[in-house]
Structure formats: C-alpha cells, structure tokens
Amino acid sequence: MYDVERIRSDFPILAREVNGKPLVYLDNGASAQKPRVVIDAMTRMYEDEYANVHRGLHYLSNIATEKYEAVRGIVARFLGAPDAQEIVFTTGTTEGINLVSYAWAAPRMQAGDEIVLSVLEHHANIVPWHFLRERQGVVLKWVEPEPDGALDPEKVIDAIGPRTKLVAVTQMSNVTGTLVDVAAICRGAKARGVPVLVDGSQGAVHRPVNLAEIGCDFYAITGHKLYGPSGSGAIWISKARMAEMRPFLGGGDMIREVGRDAVTYNVPPMKFEAGTPGIVQQIGMGVALEYLMALGMENVAAHEADLRDYATERFKGLNWLNLQGRAPGKGAIFSFTLQGPAHAHDISTVLDKKGVAVRAGTHCAMPLLDHLGETATCRASFGLYNTHAEVDKLVEALELCHELFA
Numbered sequence: 001m002y003d004v005e006r007i008r009s010d011f012p013i014l015a016r017e018v019n020g021k022p023l024v025y026l027d028n029g030a031s032a033q034k035p036r037v038v039i040d041a042m043t044r045m046y047e048d049e050y051a052n053v054h055r056g057l058h059y060l061s062n063i064a065t066e067k068y069e070a071v072r073g074i075v076a077r078f079l080g081a082p083d084a085q086e087i088v089f090t091t092g093t094t095e096g097i098n099l100v101s102y103a104w105a106a107p108r109m110q111a112g113d114e115i116v117l118s119v120l121e122h123h124a125n126i127v128p129w130h131f132l133r134e135r136q137g138v139v140l141k142w143v144e145p146e147p148d149g150a151l152d153p154e155k156v157i158d159a160i161g162p163r164t165k166l167v168a169v170t171q172m173s174n175v176t177g178t179l180v181d182v183a184a185i186c187r188g189a190k191a192r193g194v195p196v197l198v199d200g201s202q203g204a205v206h207r208p209v210n211l212a213e214i215g216c217d218f219y220a221i222t223g224h225k226l227y228g229p230s231g232s233g234a235i236w237i238s239k240a241r242m243a244e245m246r247p248f249l250g251g252g253d254m255i256r257e258v259g260r261d262a263v264t265y266n267v268p269p270m271k272f273e274a275g276t277p278g279i280v281q282q283i284g285m286g287v288a289l290e291y292l293m294a295l296g297m298e299n300v301a302a303h304e305a306d307l308r309d310y311a312t313e314r315f316k317g318l319n320w321l322n323l324q325g326r327a328p329g330k331g332a333i334f335s336f337t338l339q340g341p342a343h344a345h346d347i348s349t350v351l352d353k354k355g356v357a358v359r360a361g362t363h364c365a366m367p368l369l370d371h372l373g374e375t376a377t378c379r380a381s382f383g384l385y386n387t388h389a390e391v392d393k394l395v396e397a398l399e400l401c402h403e404l405f406a
C-alpha cells in the first residue's frame with residue numbers, strides 16, 4: 001500500500017514551516033525535495049569514503065569509483081536500458097541535450113537540414129538546436145499542440161521530411177503536464193530513418209520508463225527532479241548513435257593517450273565525460289533512483305494520477321481560474337492564471353504567505369507560453385509526497401487570491 005504519510009516522513013524538509021505555515025511544496029516541476037537516504041548517503045560519502053574516481057590505486061579512490069560506476073547500472077535499470085555502458089553521466093538534461101547537439105548533430109547537419117521540435121519544449125530542448133540554426137543554417141520545424149494541450153504524434157511524424165535529421169520532443173510538458181506518446185513518434189520516425197531525442201526530465205519522474213518500448217535514440221534525465229541532488233543527471237544513448245559521436249568536452253578521463261602531436265580517446269561512455277565528475281552527486285542520484293524503484297514507479301504514477309483527479313475536481317468550482325492544458329492522461333502539473341488584474345507573480349507571492357510554494361513565470365518554455373497567449377502563469381506541480389490536504393490548501397489560498405484581486 002502507498003502510505004503517503006510514511007513517505008512524507010522520509011523527507012526532512014517537509015516538516016518545516018514557511019512564513020509561519022506548514023510547507024506545502026508544489027514546485028516539484030522545478031526541483032524535487034530529497035529523502036533522508038539521499039542526504040545521508042551523500043554525507044557518508046564525504047565523511048568516510050570520498051576521493052577522486054578512476055585515478056587512484058588507493059583504497060578510497062577504489063571505493064568511490066566502485067560506487068560511482070555502480071550508478072550507471074542503477075540508471076540503466078531505472079530506464080529499462082539494455083546496457084549500463086550506454087549511460088553517459090551529465091550535470092542534468094541541459095548538458096545531455098547540449099552533448100547531443102555538439103557531438104552528434106553538429107558534425108552531420110548541413111544548411112537546410114531540419115530538426116523537428118514541438119512547441120511544448122523546455123528551453124533546454126530548444127536553445128541547443130538554435131545554436132545549429134545560427135551557426136549552420138539548420139531549420140527548426142515546429143509542431144503545434146492541439147487546443148487541449150495534447151501533442152498529436154501523427155503531426156510530429158508528418159512534419160518529418162527528406163531533410164529531417166532529428167526529432168527532439170519532450171515526454172511530458174513541464175508547463176501543462178501534457179503527456180506525449182513518444183513511442184508512437186519513435187515508430188513513425190524510425191520508419192523514415194530519423195533518430196529521436198526524448199527529453200525525459202519530467203516524464204521519468206512521474207511514471208515508469210521502458211526505453212525498449214519507447215524506441216528512441218537519446219533519452220535525457222536530470223537528477224534533481226528525480227529526488228536526487230542538483231548537478232546530477234544522465235543521458236542514455238544507443239550504441240549505434242554513440243559510435244557516430246565525436247567527443248564533446250576535452251580533458252582528463254575522456255582520453256586514452258595524449259601526446260604533443262596527437263590524442264586518442266577513451267571508449268564510450270567515458271569518451272563523453274571529461275574532467276572530475278560530480279562524484280557524490282551521481283552517487284546521490286543512484287540512491288534516489290533506488291528509492292523510487294523501491295516505492296515502485298507504477299505506484300508513484302497511480303498516486304499522482306489520484307492527486308491530478310482530485311485537484312481537477314476541486315478546480316472545477318473555481319470559474320475564475322484559467323487552467324492551461326486539459327489533455328486526457330496528463331500529469332499532475334497545473335498552470336493557471338486568475339481572471340482579473342493579478343499577475344502570476346502576485347498570485348505566487350500570496351500563496352507563499354500561506355506556505356504554498358509554486359512557480360510563476362514562463363517556466364523556461366517561452367514558445368509554449370506565447371502559443372497559450374500568456375506572458376506568465378503560476379504552476380503547481382505535484383510530487384510523490386503530496387496529499388489531498390495540500391490540494392485543499394492550494395485551493396484555499398487561491399480563493400484568498402481571488403478575493404484580494406477580484
């Protein structure tokens with residue numbers, strides 16, 4: 001049974017107050033809180049087992065290397081990836097997508113080649129492709145969402161033309177919670193010989209991922225949204241695509257031999273990991289993923305679907321609330337504004353006074369906000385430890401906003 005109160009007790013920060021009120025943390029889409037096991041494992045590492053990895057032949061370096069390398073296997077298990085050596089460590093999704101842009105896409109794209117993107121994307125899955133547009137004349141082809149916020153996989157597949165070299169899509173919108181059928185997109189793209197990059201930053205947090213079922217070529221995750229530390233992350237890259245990639249950053253660890261006139265590179269994945277990595281961060285991410293797997297991602301998904309349904313029901317009575325994105329099966333992420341003069345920043349300030357933490361702004365998704373006709377929204381994003389009582393507190397605080405600003 002999914003015991004949310006017991007789960008909450010695993011997260012020390014949830015016991016605190018903010019502005020004299022119990023914290024209601026609804027900013028999980030930006031970054032999730034950390035369970036005690038992650039905090040303790042990282043502290044223990046620094047207190048007891050810390051050294052650089054891959055370098056020393058001494059006791060501590062060997063322990064640190066073993067623990068760090070074991071995380072590749074944990075990530076592979078979490079994502080249903082066939083081989084731990086297909087996991088490249090990154091500082092997060094942003095670095096993962098930039099790696100693909102520089103190391104895979106840039107060398108194989110000419111002026112006029114196309115990348116198909118959806119309007120739902122986060123800037124992390126837009127700006128690295130703009131670099132290729134600016135530097136190499138690559139064309140970005142945008143696929144619009146439906147009026148309810150859904151992304152029609154057929155429209156993405158139809159956008160693929162003879163010059164398309166890549167499709168880059170999110171699995172879940174960080175603004176509206178829209179879930180994208182990335183497996184259908186991959187099937188269509190594969191039939192046309194076009195690789196697919198999936199931004200799993202939100203998707204992997206809220207439901208089980210099975211890369212074998214999705215069938216993409218690149219899948220990026222970010223540790224801090226997965227209840228792990230910031231500065232941790234990974235990208236899964238298929239063996240075939242890895243073999244096509246040039247190195248990204250240069251430095252220690254990613255080389256085999258360095259001479260005055262020549263250099264040879266390490267084998268993947270280390271070929272793409274230059275310099276001292278986020279050793280303790282990645283180990284912390286490994287513990288967070290083990291924590292999630294112990295809870296069971298299908299249980300997390302069911303809990304969050306229940307929160308989504310409860311919140312949707314509670315919002316129904318609020319006819320002054322403009323909710324964005326109502327696609328069926330969406331995640332428990334709600335973006336909204338209030339009718340009347342209140343700016344999203346005003347709303348979030350009032351909510352904060354009530355202890356309710358939400359995000360306000362463009363959510364690093366300006367093309368989507370533009371499409372929605374908004375300059376800013378408030379976003380309440382739920383996580384595995386949120387409760388019905390917290391939905392009620394959000395609604396209470398919104399009612400207060402409505403009274404204040406109507």
Ligand code: PLP
Nearest residue numbers: 092093094122124174201202222
């Ligand atoms: N993609 C999506 C859908 C996101 O929600 C985020 C973070 O908000 C990112 C990418 C970027 O993640 P990070 O900043 O951890 O690299």
